[in-house]
Amino acid sequence: MDISVDFSFFPDNLMQIVINSLEIKTSFVKNLQSSSTNNSSQKIINPTISIFEFPGNLKEFEDLLNCVLQKNSIKEYVVVQDTESENTLDLLKHGDIEQLGILSCDFCGAAFNSEDEKYIHQRAHYLF
Numbered sequence: 001m002d003i004s005v006d007f008s009f010f011p012d013n014l015m016q017i018v019i020n021s022l023e024i025k026t027s028f029v030k031n032l033q034s035s036s037t038n039n040s041s042q043k044i045i046n047p048t049i050s051i052f053e054f055p056g057n058l059k060e061f062e063d064l065l066n067c068v069l070q071k072n073s074i075k076e077y078v079v080v081q082d083t084e085s086e087n088t089l090d091l092l093k094h095g096d097i098e099q100l101g102i103l104s105c106d107f108c109g110a111a112f113n114s115e116d117e118k119y120i121h122q123r124a125h126y127l128f
């Protein structure tokens with residue numbers, strides 16, 4: 001499936017590290033300049049959307065991207081599914097996520113849309 005990753009709020013130098021990482025390099029297709037129609041107060045750092053062709057589903061790619069961030073010690077950013085566009089992942093800064101009403105795991109930074117999802121996910125950290 002084709003997956004779009006929105007790097008608009010992600011620094012350019014870190015984006016290169018992510019795209020060139022072994023895990024997702026082979027899936028990378030191309031970059032698109034995003035039409036920065038985002039008129040929210042958030043500052044667009046890098047108006048780029050990257051297209052990836054990935055054999056798995058969106059959730060698998062989200063996990064993979066989160067792994068890449070962790071491996072490269074990019075701890076201040078997390079990958080979340082875009083609630084408005086289909087098959088799109090956003091890379092957002094921890095602090096910005098909470099403003100958008102998205103919750104993140106206290107342990108690994110994974111993002112959730114509801115307290116319930118976060119609770120169920122966090123429970124898994126205690127089990128394993």
Ligand SMILES: [Zn+2]
Pocket residue numbers: 105106107108109110121122125
């Ligand atoms: Zn977690």
